[in-house]
Amino acid sequence: IAGITQAPTSQILAAGRRMTLRCTQDMRHNAMYWYRQDLGLGLRLIHYSNTAGTTGKGEVPDGYSVSRANTDDFPLTLASAVPSQTSVYFCASSGDESSYNEQFFGPGTRLTVL
Amino acid sequence: KNQVEQSPQSLIILEGKNCTLQCNYTVSPFSNLRWYKQDTGRGPVSLTIMTFSENTKSNGRYTATLDADTKQSSLHITASQLSDSASYICVVRMLSGGYNKLIFGAGTRLAVHP
Numbered sequence: 001i002a003g004i005t006q007a008p009t010s011q012i013l014a015a016g017r018r019m020t021l022r023c024t025q026d027m028r029h030n031a032m033y034w035y036r037q038d039l040g041l042g043l044r045l046i047h048y049s050n051t052a053g054t055t056g057k058g059e060v061p062d063g064y065s066v067s068r069a070n071t072d073d074f075p076l077t078l079a080s081a082v083p084s085q086t087s088v089y090f091c092a093s094s095g096d097e098s099s100y101n102e103q104f105f106g107p108g109t110r111l112t113v114l
Numbered sequence: 115k116n117q118v119e120q121s122p123q124s125l126i127i128l129e130g131k132n133c134t135l136q137c138n139y140t141v142s143p144f145s146n147l148r149w150y151k152q153d154t155g156r157g158p159v160s161l162t163i164m165t166f167s168e169n170t171k172s173n174g175r176y177t178a179t180l181d182a183d184t185k186q187s188s189l190h191i192t193a194s195q196l197s198d199s200a201s202y203i204c205v206v207r208m209l210s211g212g213y214n215k216l217i218f219g220a221g222t223r224l225a226v227h228p
Contacts, residue, residue, distance in 0.1 A: 004157075042118065042203070042218030043158075090157050102148070103216070105157030 002026050004106035006091050012112045013081050021076040021109050023091030031094045032074040033058075033103065034066060036087040043090065049074055081113045116141040118206050118219035126225045131194055135222045137187040137204030145207040145215075149178050149189045152201040152221065161189070161202075194226045 007022045025032065030051045035043040045058030049068040063085060065077045074093075078085055088110050092103040118139045127133050139147070146165045150158035162173045164180040164187065171178050175198075177190045191198055204219040 040220055042205075042220050044218070045216070092157070102160045102163070105159070107155070107157050 004091055004093055004104055006089075006106040006109050008109060009107070010110040010112075012114065013078075015082055015113055016080050019078045019081055019111070021078075021089055021091075021111070023074045023076070023106060024072050025074075025091075025093045025104075025106075026072065027093060027095075027104065028071060029093035029095050029104075030071070031101075032068065033092045033094075034064070034074070034076045035090045035092065036060065037090060037108075038087050046076065046089075081111075083113045085111065086113045087111060116206075116208065116217050118204055118217045120202075120204050120219040120222050122222060123220070124223040124225070126227060127194055129194060129196055129226055129228050133191050133194060133224065135189045135191075135202050135204075135224070137189070137219055139185050139187070139204070139206045139217070139219075141185075141206040141208055141217050143209035144182065144185075145209040147178075147180060147187050147207070148205045149176070149187075150203040150205060152203055154200070158203055191224075196226050196228060199224060199226045 004025045033048045034046040037043050044060050046064050047066040049055045052071045055066050088108050090108045091106040094101040094103045121136045148163045149161045152158040162171050162178045166182050175192045180187045201221040201223045203221040206217045208215045
């Protein structure tokens with residue numbers, strides 16, 4: 001069983017470069033999410049998707065884009081990376097958006113933008 | 115402003131001792147509160163969920179409490195083990211408000227020493 005996988009595990013990126021963080025889940029969950037985690041702050045929602053074919057903006061969407069072509073995959077793209085995007089990125093999924101459904105998190109991608 | 119504040123920021127205890135982590139929130143309207151455990155380099159994993167009508171819930175050596183009147187929750191760890199070393203994150207879900215529904219605390223970093 002895999003649950004949620006993310007790739008790469010870590011990445012060092014030059015400012016201005018394009019980068020796509022990959023996320024795949026095998027639980028057939030409808031809803032998927034991208035968060036960033038910064039030291040001293042709680043996780044913040046970047047983008048979400050409540051079902052394949054739909055996406056929405058979270059709390060901190062600027063500089064990021066997502067797509068949801070199918071149920072399993074939810075890639076996050078940084079079109080032109082900036083140093084403030086240095087963070088740990090977590091992908092998560094849940095069965096649906098009902099209040100009591102647990103979000104399951106991937107192992108994270110540590111991104112450093114120089 | 116909807117906020118979740120956790121204390122202490124960090125804590126060191128000896129193996130076998132008990133400890134209590136605190137979570138105060140100003141999120142409204144309230145739906146539920148989850149405690150997550152996040153091991154170093156891993157994604158958060160849910161320990162327990164508390165709804166408005168629940169005061170206490172246990173999961174093994176973890177016991178969560180909720181006082182919805184004072185908007186406070188605690189996570190008590192009994193007979194700590196080295197494997198309890200992790201960050202513990204309090205997450206409050208708003209009853210409505212689109213997909214920005216989860217408010218994350220910054221976490222308490224617990225270190226259990228032999």
